[in-house]
Amino acid sequence: MKALLKILFRNHWKGIFLIIILTIIDVGAQLYVIEIIPLILTCIKSGLYEDTFSMIDEVIMAIFCSIISTLFISYLSTSISSNFALNLKEKLFSIVMNINTVDEYSKINFSGLMTRLIRGVDTEQSFVLVFLRRILLLFVAAVWVIYSLIDMNLLFAFAFTIFLFIYGFLFILKLNQSANTYFKVKKLNGKLNNLFRDNIVGLKTIKLFSKEKYSSDTFKKAADNAYNEGYKFQNSLNFPYVFLIVMHIAVILFMLWALFIFDSNKKLAVDVFLALLYLLYLINHINAINPFIDIYSLAYTSATRIEEVLALERTPTHSNKKESDFKGIEFNNVSVNISDREILSDISFKIPQNSKNLIVGPVGAGKTSLIYSLIGTYKINSGSILINGENVQSESWDEKICLISDNLFLLKDNVFENVRLGDESITRDVVISACRDALFTKDLSFEVNEEGNNLSSDFKQRLSISRALAHDCEIYIFDNSFSQIESASKKIIKENIKKRLSDKIIIFIDNAFEDYQDMDNIIVMKNASIVDHGNHDYLIKNCETYKSLINYSGGK
Template sequence: MKALLKILFRNHWKKISLIFILTFINVQSQLYLIELIPIILYHIKAGRYNATFLILDRFYIAIAVSLICMLLTSYLSFSVSSTFASDLRLKVFSIMMNTNNVGEFCKNKFSGLMSRTIRAIDTLQSFVLTLLKRVVLFFMAFICVVYSLIDLDILYASLFAVFLVVFCFLFWWKLDKMVNDYFHVRKHSGILNNLFSDKIIGLKTIKLFSKEDHTREIFEEKLDETYNLGYRFRYKLSYLLVFLIVLHIVLILFILWGLFIFDANKTLAVEIFLSLIYILYLVNHINAIIPFVNSYTIAFTASVRIEQTLALEHTSNPPRIRESNFEGIEFNNVSVSIFGMDILSDISFKIPKNSKNLIIGPVGAGKTGLINSLTGFYENTAGSILINGKNIKSNSFDDKISLSNHHFMLKGDVFQNISLGDESITREDAIRACDDALFTKDLSFEVYERGSNLSADLKQRLAIARALAHDCEIYVFDNSFSQIESTSRRIIKENIKKRLSGKILIFIDNIFDDYSDMDNILVMENSSLVCQGSHDFLIENCETYRRLINCSGGK
């Protein structure tokens, strides 16, 4: 919470300062109105109507000033809280877009951190609004009331101020302790939610192994524990409301005490009346603390989620590779291990410029892992990837790679899905790419979210067209033809080879299919490169390659 409040005050200190000033003027205007009320009543009772009208002018001016300050304070509070939330959302989006590797991706996606963070930002926005509109008002009312009471009796005002300070300290200490209790409640609610999910998903398995009774015991134990924790938390939270009630009672006792300490012989009755009204005014603003109490624990939890996401922000991305004369790629003893699982194991090979390459192997062999290593999505645990003899870092070369990914489709027309915001791609470029991919839809055809209105083969054709339209050094077609019928598949592959002559082509497939003209074929199995070479060389020297061809009906 402290980190986020620092960001809030650092980025919006001008508006927040103005809120404090306007709130101070508002409170002072309202206290001035309180002072004018007994004077007006006194003049009316004495029949001094001319004096009454003169005072009424000041009365109306004070009302106008108070209303203007309240309106401006509301506007600024909404503006600050909305802008603060919007800035956080943009920051979260920026972090998500700058995710460089699988470790960060897992933190963002698989843990659900991003979706929970967006909800947390909404919670924090409401809390900031309450803080600026309600708590600042109470704080200013407290200062102004104590200052006004000093004019009546300094000892009385000092005791009153000391009591309020001690009360606020105890109140804040108790509220801060409630945060830990709230975390325990949320934690156990999450455990219970997982048990619900596990029980539903694994019900048949549980019954199969006759473990239903044991699972029921665990479930009922957690259900009871969660209920008791939640009950105790709400019970403790009610203590804070009791604090507020005690504060009301003590302030009323201060009022009664004030009636006795003022000497009627030397103090006007109007001053006694004013002291009572001042304290009652502050009592009224104590009610502003109630929504703050209700939102504080939730907002604190939300702030933890937001800070977890902000912690993923990069200080800087590695500089892009800027090579005017691109020669090729070299994998030098590259190994990748993720969460204890070997994705690549000691891979070494070279891919020169102007070459056609095939990476082939059974499902799970590590073929896509090679490309993820090249783009930096998988960070190498050993070895290096060289571009023109230079060791590249993650995310430093991915702007030179065009990847055919049919799993990603934008909600928009075909041209938007092809260009992806690249202004250098013209509609003529997109039409040519669609022709080469045998994609028959018009550029204005509206693609639904995730391409739900396109068939599987049209999605693959559109992804191929998108890859072809972008000018890059390396073109990767990862299982890009599996849903396309054989005749069209052969035509599209020929179009790709003609169009991208002089570039590096990398085809990734689970089976052999019309790839006999490849310059280099990499055969992978069990995360390792078992052999590489031309089609004829591998037919003679690689048993794994022959087995894959036989399984796919190739020759």
């Protein structure tokens, strides 16, 4: 919650300050009306009608000021809460879209993530709205009432201030306790839902292994825990009503005290009447904080989830110092471990600019892991990866590397929009040229269904290649990107790629060797390590692993 409040006050402090000023005007106008009512009654009783009409004019002006202030407060609070929610949604979307490391993925449950975040931000918006309209008003009203009581009776004002201070402390403490309880309830309900889903999905397996009793007991225990915590939470929400009862008792005692000391002193009678009106005014605003109590627990839970994502925001770091003068890609003694398993071991090699490269190796050799470490999906444990002398761990290369894999994301839109993918700088001519090189023959206006269900696997891969060729990057990586394309077309597409991207770094990951013998550099991998690298002629003479792979594929 603290992180979100910092964002709110940092970005909208001017508007909040203006709301505070308007709230002071609003409360001042309302209390002025309360203060002048006894004087109007006295004037009417005494027959001073001219003074009465003059004071009625002042009351009308005060009411007008209160209405105008309330309207502006309503407008500003709505504007601030809406802008706060919009900016927060954009920030969260940007963070989620830029999450690309395994460590970051593991910190968040991505199932329904954006839905939960958007719903959470809407809750925060409602919370901010209630805070600006109700809580600030209550705080200003309490301060003003105490100030007004000081003029009447210093001892009474002091006692009332101590009472409000103690209540405020207990209120915040109890509110946080309720929010923590509600957070536990949400977690327990989530666990309960998961158990229910798992039981339904795995029902046959459970019955097969005679685990019905175990499953039933586990589910019942989780349900009991959720019920008990939920009961505690609902019961804890009763604490404001206890305070209101105490406040009403205090008002009654105050009235009895006034009657006890009351005599013919008219000033005392007016003061008592005014103090009573002040207390009733404050009680009315305290009654109005119930919406805040209801939404605080929801906002607390949502803020916890949102702040988990905000913590993943990366601060861009730009190093002016070049670690190398080499133009291209450098792997320097790179090792990567995931879940205590080494998936890359002491990898070192160089890929120069404007070069065509192939990475080969048996299944599980570490080819894709090598690429994932290059694009930042895998965090390296030791060594360094440099692109044009800059460390990829400290510089953002996301927009400079294009990865084309068999996991293709397709929009439910036409071919043109699927190729340019929101980049308005890409013209129709560029898209047509890219599709021509990928031998994608569908019209640009052809509507692609959800997940490309109306396209064959062959055409999905061609569309993926078209998208890559239309975007201008420095490095292009084709990871098993031609597996569904028939041989004759595959060869033409590869040749088109080599010609079109002749001034770029091209990296192919493939074990089909017949189209790659003209590669500038072939990297051979096995058991998470590099066995050898060089051109085809060198490797066919000196690398047994390479020769075995060629023989296994039926190549020469």
